Amino acid sequence: MIDARGLSLVFQTADGPVHALADVDLAIERHAFVSLIGPSGCGKTTLLRVIADLEQPTAGSITVEGVTPEAARLARAYGYVFQAPALYPWRTVAKNVALPLEIMGLPRAERMERVKRNLALVNLEGFERKYPWQLSGGMQQRASIARALTFDPDLLLMDEPFGALDEIVRDHLNLQLHGLWHRTKKTVVFVTHSILEAVFLSTKIVVMSPRPGRIHDVIACDLPRERTLELRETPEFLAIAQRVRDGLKAGHAYVD
Amino acid sequence: MTLPPPLAGLALPAAVVGTIGAVAAPGFGVVLAGLALLASALWAATRRGYWVEGFGALVAAALLLRALPAVADDAGIGFWGCVLAAWLLAWHATTTLSAWQPRAAWLGRLQAVLVPLLFGLWLLVLWELIVRGAGVPSILLPAPSAIGARIAGSLPILWADFQQTYLRAVLTGYAIGCSVGFVAALLIDRSPFLTRGLLPVGNMVSALPIIGTAPIMVMWFGFDWHSKAAVVVVMTFFPMMVNTLAGLKAASRIDHDLMQTYAASYGQTLWKMRLPLAMPFVFNALKINSTLALIGAIVAEFFGSPTVGMGFRISTEIGRMNIDMVWAQITMAAVVGSASYGLIALIERGTTFWHPSYRR
Numbered sequence A: 001m002i003d004a005r006g007l008s009l010v011f012q013t014a015d016g017p018v019h020a021l022a023d024v025d026l027a028i029e030r031h032a033f034v035s036l037i038g039p040s041g042c043g044k045t046t047l048l049r050v051i052a053d054l055e056q057p058t059a060g061s062i063t064v065e066g067v068t069p070e071a072a073r074l075a076r077a078y079g080y081v082f083q084a085p086a087l088y089p090w091r092t093v094a095k096n097v098a099l100p101l102e103i104m105g106l107p108r109a110e111r112m113e114r115v116k117r118n119l120a121l122v123n124l125e126g127f128e129r130k131y132p133w134q135l136s137g138g139m140q141q142r143a144s145i146a147r148a149l150t151f152d153p154d155l156l157l158m159d160e161p162f163g164a165l166d167e168i169v170r171d172h173l174n175l176q177l178h179g180l181w182h183r184t185k186k187t188v189v190f191v192t193h194s195i196l197e198a199v200f201l202s203t204k205i206v207v208m209s210p211r212p213g214r215i216h217d218v219i220a221c222d223l224p225r226e227r228t229l230e231l232r233e234t235p236e237f238l239a240i241a242q243r244v245r246d247g248l249k250a251g252h253a254y255v256d
Numbered sequence B: 001m002t003l004p005p006p007l008a009g010l011a012l013p014a015a016v017v018g019t020i021g022a023v024a025a026p027g028f029g030v031v032l033a034g035l036a037l038l039a040s041a042l043w044a045a046t047r048r049g050y051w052v053e054g055f056g057a058l059v060a061a062a063l064l065l066r067a068l069p070a071v072a073d074d075a076g077i078g079f080w081g082c083v084l085a086a087w088l089l090a091w092h093a094t095t096t097l098s099a100w101q102p103r104a105a106w107l108g109r110l111q112a113v114l115v116p117l118l119f120g121l122w123l124l125v126l127w128e129l130i131v132r133g134a135g136v137p138s139i140l141l142p143a144p145s146a147i148g149a150r151i152a153g154s155l156p157i158l159w160a161d162f163q164q165t166y167l168r169a170v171l172t173g174y175a176i177g178c179s180v181g182f183v184a185a186l187l188i189d190r191s192p193f194l195t196r197g198l199l200p201v202g203n204m205v206s207a208l209p210i211i212g213t214a215p216i217m218v219m220w221f222g223f224d225w226h227s228k229a230a231v232v233v234v235m236t237f238f239p240m241m242v243n244t245l246a247g248l249k250a251a252s253r254i255d256h257d258l259m260q261t262y263a264a265s266y267g268q269t270l271w272k273m274r275l276p277l278a279m280p281f282v283f284n285a286l287k288i289n290s291t292l293a294l295i296g297a298i299v300a301e302f303f304g305s306p307t308v309g310m311g312f313r314i315s316t317e318i319g320r321m322n323i324d325m326v327w328a329q330i331t332m333a334a335v336v337g338s339a340s341y342g343l344i345a346l347i348e349r350g351t352t353f354w355h356p357s358y359r360r
Helices: A044-051 A069-074 A092-102 A109-121 A136-148 A167-184 A195-201 A229-233 A235-250 B003-022 B028-046 B050-071 B077-101 B105-133 B143-153 B156-190 B192-207 B210-221 B224-247 B253-261 B266-303 B310-319 B323-351
Strands: A002-013 A016-030 A035-036 A060-063 A078-081 A155-159 A188-190 A206-209 A215-220
Touching: A002 A044, A002 B050, A016 A044, A035 A044, A035 A195, A035 A235, A044 A060, A044 A069, A044 A188, A044 B143, A044 B192, A069 A215, A078 A136, A092 A109, A092 B266, A092 B310, A109 A136, A109 B156, A136 A155, A136 A167, A167 A206, A167 A229, A188 A195, A188 B143, A188 B210, A206 A235, A215 A235, A215 B310, A229 A235, A229 B266, B003 B028, B003 B077, B028 B050, B050 B105, B077 B105, B077 B266, B105 B224, B143 B156, B143 B323, B156 B192, B156 B224, B156 B266, B156 B323, B192 B224, B210 B224, B224 B266, B266 B323, B310 B323
Parallel strands: A035 A188, A035 A206, A078 A155, A155 A188
Antiparallel strands: A002 A016, A002 A060, A206 A215
């Protein structure tokens, strides 16, 4: 699905070059749920943006669905969920979710049908005619997930989508996202800095470390595909979480 | 109650002085007004009856207005004491009224209309009382009643001037200036070359003084309204361009990223994201321009026009010392200017309802 080799990205800033990514090799297979975890500045968001063709690598190669990220973007191969909901306040929830469909030129009847289906998928039925600013933060983020799903891309790129939410809402959305992934069989690349979230959701966890941003460890997460919140108390879960924590520690994530 | 205590306290001695003064220099109406004020001031000092004092002040004002012909040009201390007391009581009553927080929604709406209405009414009443009571020459400042009489007596002239200046010059110039400014902003935003080439020219045009450009426009486009419309175009073009440019930069990085992930075209991004985000800025320019256009057209008529138009009327009637006609034109300009501003503000509320300043 995604294949990166020797990927590097250097930002030229006023304080000199910043090595956001250094020699990153990563393969992500179809139907996987891959979390990128690491401290701030480890390049996890940058890597996601490179996959999405929102940043250009300075060295190395990357393919998304066998083509360049740009070609994949132009083919609308992925849905992207940002840290903030980025809903347009002058559009109703339904109109926001329909935005990519309008841009892609789908007929009105099909747009309405898809909006209805995807709002149901994130449990937002009945909020079609509300404006984003009339919803809570969690509901706004769910609407933005529905918007990323509405044109049915095989690949979902999520950049700390629940970072700004409180823990209770976050647990709830994690369960919903897991169910969604399980049902729709999409490939998900998920940026987070929560260990619990990463272990709970992923089939593979990529631990990254900063300065320069690189991959420290790749941990397979072979927990059962059916997951409930209670899973987080089991020894298997805690063992994987401990491995991720060790990886972050060894990658100097805690040294400052 | 949030009223300033000195107001009610001061009203009482003022009413006493007014009543005694009026009795000393007989003027029956003023004495009645003084008594009414005395009663309301006493009421206000002892109870929370601002309806009573507000009503008392209005009755007293009516009596004083009636007594004006008798005391005209030569009002004594009784008259001025009463005016002062009436003003203080009205002030007190209006502050109390505006601080009032009614439970029922319709009372709130009534209050929202009543407070500015009473304030405006009192401004006119005091203007009338002071100008006529002190015998201010009408060449300096005519009384509101004289201006009102002039307006009522010259409706055909005012209508003709309104048509010439507002309906022809202002509306045409405004429409052209605003659209050209808007389109120029889109072009400048699109092309780095124009940012360097057209933006400085736009800046320069905005710096041109209207009293310099207006005579030139008259030379170019003739005496009729076309030259005034041209002045309005020059005046309104720049605020619209600058505001639209700022509005087109209002989109954040995340908004742009979102559109990019959908592989949206320039036109789609503009239409579905950047223009809606720019609307608050565009409406700012539309509001600024609505008053600017009126000023521009009126001033431009000073430099040559047919024998009709608001600016023409002001410049000729001031020469003939017909100050009340000048004030009638000023009144019309104020009413028309506020009405157009209000209309645009209303459309703005409907269009940018989503903006944090209008959300409900």
